[in-house]
Amino acid sequence: MVYLPTDMKKQIAIAAEGKAMASPTKEMLLDWYRQMVLIREFEETCHRLYEEKRITGVYLHLYSGHEASGVGSMAALRATDHVITAYRDHGIALILGMDPKAVMAEMMGKKTGSSGGKGGSMHLASKDHNFWGGYAIVGGHLPLAAGIAMEARYRGKDDVTLTYVGDGATNNGYFHESLNMSAIWDLPVVWIIENNGYGMGTEVERASGQIELHRKAEAYGIKSFGRVDAQNALEVYAVATKAVEYARKNGPAVIEHVTYRYRGHGVSDKQYDARDDMSAELKKWMETREPIKILRDCIESKYGDVNEILARHEADAERIVAESVAFAEASEMPSSYEDLLQNTYVASDLVYKTDQSVGAGID
Amino acid sequence: MAARNVAMREAIRRALREEMQRDEDVFVMGEEVAYWQGTHRVTRGFLEEFGERRVRDTPISEMAIGGLAVGAAMAGLRPVAEFMTINFAFLALDAIANHAAKVRYFFDGMFKVPLVYRAASGWGNQATASHSHAPEPIFAHFPGLFVGCPSNSLDAYGMLKASIRDDNPVLFTESIALYPKPSPMPDDLDEDYLIPIGKGDIKREGADVTLVAYARGVDWALQAARQLARDGVEAEVVDLRWLRPLDMELVYKSFKKTNRCVIVEESLPMYSFGGEIAANLQERMFDYMDAPIKRVAAEDVPLPYSKDIELLALPDAQKVVDAVKEIL
Ligand SMILES: Cc1ncc(C[n+]2csc(CCOP(=O)(O)OP(=O)(O)O)c2C)c(N)n1
Ligand SMILES: [Mg+2]
Numbered sequence: 001m002v003y004l005p006t007d008m009k010k011q012i013a014i015a016a017e018g019k020a021m022a023s024p025t026k027e028m029l030l031d032w033y034r035q036m037v038l039i040r041e042f043e044e045t046c047h048r049l050y051e052e053k054r055i056t057g058v059y060l061h062l063y064s065g066h067e068a069s070g071v072g073s074m075a076a077l078r079a080t081d082h083v084i085t086a087y088r089d090h091g092i093a094l095i096l097g098m099d100p101k102a103v104m105a106e107m108m109g110k111k112t113g114s115s116g117g118k119g120g121s122m123h124l125a126s127k128d129h130n131f132w133g134g135y136a137i138v139g140g141h142l143p144l145a146a147g148i149a150m151e152a153r154y155r156g157k158d159d160v161t162l163t164y165v166g167d168g169a170t171n172n173g174y175f176h177e178s179l180n181m182s183a184i185w186d187l188p189v190v191w192i193i194e195n196n197g198y199g200m201g202t203e204v205e206r207a208s209g210q211i212e213l214h215r216k217a218e219a220y221g222i223k224s225f226g227r228v229d230a231q232n233a234l235e236v237y238a239v240a241t242k243a244v245e246y247a248r249k250n251g252p253a254v255i256e257h258v259t260y261r262y263r264g265h266g267v268s269d270k271q272y273d274a275r276d277d278m279s280a281e282l283k284k285w286m287e288t289r290e291p292i293k294i295l296r297d298c299i300e301s302k303y304g305d306v307n308e309i310l311a312r313h314e315a316d317a318e319r320i321v322a323e324s325v326a327f328a329e330a331s332e333m334p335s336s337y338e339d340l341l342q343n344t345y346v347a348s349d350l351v352y353k354t355d356q357s358v359g360a361g362i363d
Numbered sequence: 364m365a366a367r368n369v370a371m372r373e374a375i376r377r378a379l380r381e382e383m384q385r386d387e388d389v390f391v392m393g394e395e396v397a398y399w400q401g402t403h404r405v406t407r408g409f410l411e412e413f414g415e416r417r418v419r420d421t422p423i424s425e426m427a428i429g430g431l432a433v434g435a436a437m438a439g440l441r442p443v444a445e446f447m448t449i450n451f452a453f454l455a456l457d458a459i460a461n462h463a464a465k466v467r468y469f470f471d472g473m474f475k476v477p478l479v480y481r482a483a484s485g486w487g488n489q490a491t492a493s494h495s496h497a498p499e500p501i502f503a504h505f506p507g508l509f510v511g512c513p514s515n516s517l518d519a520y521g522m523l524k525a526s527i528r529d530d531n532p533v534l535f536t537e538s539i540a541l542y543p544k545p546s547p548m549p550d551d552l553d554e555d556y557l558i559p560i561g562k563g564d565i566k567r568e569g570a571d572v573t574l575v576a577y578a579r580g581v582d583w584a585l586q587a588a589r590q591l592a593r594d595g596v597e598a599e600v601v602d603l604r605w606l607r608p609l610d611m612e613l614v615y616k617s618f619k620k621t622n623r624c625v626i627v628e629e630s631l632p633m634y635s636f637g638g639e640i641a642a643n644l645q646e647r648m649f650d651y652m653d654a655p656i657k658r659v660a661a662e663d664v665p666l667p668y669s670k671d672i673e674l675l676a677l678p679d680a681q682k683v684v685d686a687v688k689e690i691l
Contacts (some may be wrong), residue, residue, distance in 0.1 A: 049671055057489030109489065109669030120491050121669030136493045137450070138423045145594050171422030173454070182606060201399035207422040271399070333671050340663050340672040354591060 024237055028075060029299050030306070032233050034313040036067040036292050039091040041317040042100060043263070045325065046090065046107060046121075050267050055107045055227065056331070058268060059136070060121045063091030065262035068291035070095050070164070070193055072236025073158045073257070076244045077162060082130045082152075084145045085164040087122035088194075088261075089134025096129040104324035110331035117334045118343070138166070138173030138199075146178045149187040149252075160188045160239075160247045168215050170198020176220075179252070181222045186251030190216055193256045194230070200265045217254035230257030231289040234298060260285040374516035375481075375537060376405050379443065380417055381554055383413055386418040386441060389527060392419040393428060393481075401449050401554030401664040403483050403542055408503030429455025429480070433462045436478040436532070443527060443606045449536055452502075462531040464507030467540035477530045479523070484512075485579060485629060486666055486677055489500035492626035495666035495673075497629035499513035499578070500636050500686050502534045509533040510606040511558050514581035515546040521558035538629075539578040565617070570625040571599030572687050575614055575640050577603045579681055580627040580678070583659075587627075587683035596691065608634065611643050618644060629678060632660040654690035659683050 024032070043062040049055040063070065070091045074083065085092045093103050098114060098172035106113030107121055115123055125133030132148055135141035152159045169175055170193060180187045193213045197204060204211050218224045225243045229235050236257065243253040262282065264272050272279050299306055334340070344361040345351070353360050369377075381390045392411075395402050397410040397420040410420045421428050425446065432444040446452040454461065457639045459480065464475050486495045504512040510530055515518035519537070526533035564579055567588050576585040588598035599617050603610055618624055622645060626637040637658035644656055662676040 056667065057491075059490065059494070106668075109667075115668075117669035117672075118492075118667040120489060122491055123668070136491060137454075140493070169424045171424050173424065173426045200395050200402075202395065202420055202422070206420060237383070248491050335671045335675075336676060337662075338666060340662065340671075342676050344664055361664075 011086045015048040024075065024234065026299075026303055029295065029302075030309060030313070032071045032075065032089070033292070033295055033299065033310055035095050036233070036295060036314070037314050038100070038320060039063055039067050039070075039094050039201075040292060042103070042324070043090060045288060045321050047263055047267070049107070049325065050308040055121075056109075056123065058121060059087065059266055060107075061088040061266040062261070062263040063088055065260045065285065065291070066091060066194060066196065066230075066238055068233035068295065069192070069257045069259045071228040072230070072233035073162060073192055073240040073255075075233075075237050076240035077160065080097055080130065080157075080159045081244070082132060082148050082159060084132040084141050084148065084161065086135055086138065086141060086166060086169065087136045088133050088166070089122065092134070093124040093126065093131060093313070096131045098126045098131065099126065100320055100324040101327040106320075107329050108328045109333060109335050111339070112327070112331040117306040125174045126196040139151060139169045139172035142169070142174045142178035142337055143181075145189055146182045146187055149189045150185065152188055153185065158188065159268045160190055162190050162192065162244070164192050164194055166199060167193060167197070167204050167213055168197040168202065170216055171199075171207050175216075179222060179254075180220045188247045188296045189252045190240070190247045191254040192218075192240075193254065194259055195256055196259045196261045198261070199266065200269070201271055203350065212256070214228050214254045214256035217252075222252045222254050223250070225253055225255045225303045228278075229256055230259040231285075231291045232293055233291065233295050248272050260289065262286065341342060366547035367550060367552045368515045369548045370379050370543050370545050371404055371513070371516045371519050371537070372403065372542040374548060375523055378520045379405070379527075380409070382524060382527045383409075383417065384469065385554070388439065389441045389443060390417040390419065391443050392421050392432070394421055394423055396445050397419060398548065399519065401445075403537070403539070405481075405537070406445070409466045412595050418499060420460060425454035426458060429458030430462060432478045432480065433458060433466065433532075436476045437466065437474045437493050441476045441527060444478065444480050446480060446482040448454065448494060448539075449484040449498060450496050451497075452480065452482050452534075453498075459502065459508065459534065460505045460588075464505040468507055468661050475530045476532045478532050479526045480532070480534045481523075482534070482536050483539050483542070486661065486674070487540060489670055489673060490666070491666050491668045493656055493663040497661070498581070499536050500634070500639070501629055507532070508607065511535045511560070512548070512605065512606060513537070514566070514576075514577040514578050514602050515544075516543065517546065517548050517552075518564070518602075520548065520552070521556045522560075522604060524555075525557040525560050525607045528557065531560075533560070536578065540579050541582070544582075554683045556605070561605045561610055563601060563603040563605070563610035563613040565599065565613070566602045567600040567685040569599040570620055571597045572597050572625060572691070573601060573614065573617040573621045574625050574627055574683065574687075576603045576627040577606060579589050579629045583678060584627045584679035587687065590680060591687060596687065598687065609639070611647075614644065615648055616639065618648050619651050622651050623661060625657040625683060625690070627659045627678065627683055630660060632663050633657060635660060657686040657690055659686050664668065
């Protein structure tokens with residue numbers, strides 16, 4: 001059986017609309033660099049901790065390789081906007097400014113974790129950051145995104161909901177129903193399809209009849225901002241800025257980010273070890289489309305020698321992540337029945353409860 | 364008879380493979396079943412052996428997987444559709460409950476729906492709330508659909524074969540925890556070894572208490588029975604194997620002997636397998652009842668990620684032993 005690896009050229013067709021760039025300031029670019037090296041350090045540390053069995057479980061999906069996709073697009077948001085994503089959520093959480101300590105503690109299932117150890121890697125969220133969470137059922141978060149955006153429309157606010165969705169998820173019913181509703185109700189959602197070439201082991205070409213995934217959204221009457229080279233944070237930012245403004249004023253917009261996952265689907269993915277074609281493909285992306293290097297080159301070409309400050313960001317990232325690991329490991333595990341049961345329901349006076357009630361939870 | 368220990372995963376693979384060899388109309392579809400070789404490695408080697416026509420990777424489109432299987436089966440093929448895990452079968456619940464289970468009925472027998480839905484099921488390994496279900500009873504709720512849940516390799520083999528050969532739709536769950544678990548399979552196993560749909564099995568004989576279980580619950584029940592035996596208590600373990608049809612006759616027979624019963628399941632406690640068995644027992648066996656019927660199930664809570672509290676939520680052999688001791 002012949003196996004066709006993803007055709008990179010087909011994947012990296014850059015939409016004309018992304019070309020006229022909004023220009024980020026020097027401070028912004030340096031901050032993006034800070035965010036990207038923090039994510040990379042965090043994710044690679046998670047990977048190592050998993051191998052060392054200091055992070056346990058079966059699901060750990062890393063954002064390494066995707067950094068520019070999240071960093072460039074979220075830079076187009078303002079503080080009152082909303083963000084929601086699937087299970088590949090660590091990078092998103094860190095970009096939004098969640099405390100790496102709380103995020104790392106969540107990886108280890110600790111009480112000090114952002115979800116108290118209940119959610120783990122796939123369920124990070126932070127109300128304070130308008131981060132509505134990571135979700136583990138493919139496509140399941142998409143109607144939630146539409147609902148969050150509806151609240152803004154309903155109440156006359158112009159906040160936008162930035163929604164990340166994988167290429168594989170665009171084949172799921174949730175995607176189609178949610179996009180269509182966002183269109184008919186003019187909901188301020190920016191749908192960002194993070195097309196990293198694969199859903200687990202299935203190439204886009206084998207899973208989707210339309211391989212230009214943003215066109216699926218177009219079919220519902222959603223304004224498309226086309227495909228973007230999402231290894232380049234500046235291009236991502238330029239297009240996201242336009243799409244976010246469009247969504248704020250009009251209604252849903254879609255962007256297709258072409259990116260790549262450096263650590264496979266998740267920790268259980270052994271394809272890259274087993275298959276030469278895939279490891280060669282990965283190598284090529286790392287060598288030619290490395291998002292951190294692309295940003296660095298751009299900063300250097302614009303501003304000359306910034307070595308010192310970039311080195312500082314790198315050192316900070318190492319320190320911050322090391323501190324997060326120390327914090328997480330020193331934290332307590334939830335262990336009691338009360339820990340297990342709490343927050344099944346909201347405590348409520350309206351619930352009739354006796355000692356004999358069954359199924360009302362405890363509080 | 365010479366026998367060899369075989370992991371349940373291997374037994375299921377063997378059954379499926381032989382049925383595909385036997386009947387050209389049997390085909391497999393699901394997420395990552397072909398090139399990835401199956402998320403749980405059940406379909407390892409299938410793509411190579413049977414080709415893309417009969418071993419089909421699908422998009423992440425559970426609704427369509429569930430419904431396409433119904434159409435293909437109505438048209439005369441014999442689909443074996445895999446849900447990567449049973450959690451994702453929730454997305455296909457309408458196709459399963461409303462169409463797989465009902466088209467025969469609402470067209471008054473005009474069509475057959477000879478399909479099998481396979482799904483990996485169960486809790487544990489910090490898979491977290493949305494990936495931690497053992498919801499077999501939900502599917503067993505619907506008349507028109509059969510539900511099979513094997514507890515060991517030989518049963519899995521014979522039950523899956525019967526499911527594929529039968530002309531009715533069957534939802535077949537495979538405990539993730541049992542996939543790697545070896546159990547004996549005879550060397551000279553007949554390729555037509557079929558376990559009748561709805562037939563339970565006594566996994567251990569005993570006269571003091573009846574433990575009723577299925578799938579992974581059987582494991583806990585057997586462990587508990589061994590532990591109880593050290594204290595001189597002989598538990599009989601009834602493995603129902605199928606949630607629909609339900610072999611209550613076997614339970615009644617055992618209960619008449621033991622007069623006590625503990626029901627063991629991996630699923631949630633409300634509106635459950637345990638509730639169903641207990642209700643039937645009290646209706647039919649009231650005169651034989653010497654003690655309240657006990658149920659051991661998961662805690663009534665969504666499953667958390669964190670390891671220690673996840674274990675607190677799960678049933679285990681000790682909880683079975685404790686329940687038995689309460690009614691002796
Ligand atoms: C409804 C559902 N079906 C299947 C799965 C198993 N699964 C988890 S992630 C995934 C692939 C998703 O790929 P994609 O949307 O491209 O996102 P990526 O992982 O590449 O970021 C699959 C099949 C799931 N979690 N939910
Ligand atoms: Mg993908």
